[in-house]
Amino acid sequence: MPKIFERDGYRFYFYSNEHRPIHVHVHVRYGGGEAVFEVEQRVELRESQGLKVRELAKAEELAAEHRELIIQRWHEHINR
Numbered sequence: 001m002p003k004i005f006e007r008d009g010y011r012f013y014f015y016s017n018e019h020r021p022i023h024v025h026v027h028v029r030y031g032g033g034e035a036v037f038e039v040e041q042r043v044e045l046r047e048s049q050g051l052k053v054r055e056l057a058k059a060e061e062l063a064a065e066h067r068e069l070i071i072q073r074w075h076e077h078i079n080r
Contacts, residue, residue: 001027004073005066010059012066014074024074028059037063039070 004012004026011029024040033050037043043064048056063070 002073002077004070007062008058010062012063012070014070014077024071026063026070028063030055030059035059039063039067043067 001013001015004014006012009030012026013029014024014026025036025038025046028035028037030051033048033052033055035048035051035056036046037060038046043060045056045060051059
């Protein structure tokens with residue numbers, strides 16, 4: 001489960017068995033909760049569990065801010 005980045009206690013990662021065709025999504029953990037965002041076209045919540053509304057909003061904000069980095073790291077991992 002490669003870590004992409006961590007900020008303010010939010011850990012962004014993807015699973016190492018991700019595959020082609022591109023379907024970039026990122027997992028975010030914070031406290032005891034987790035969310036999954038699609039980031040290929042735009043940042044969009046796919047699912048969440050155990051995050052409060054404000055925590056989820058912060059996770060989405062960070063995913064949007066680092067969207068290009070997330071996609072870049074996904075490509076680096078898939079193309080290795």
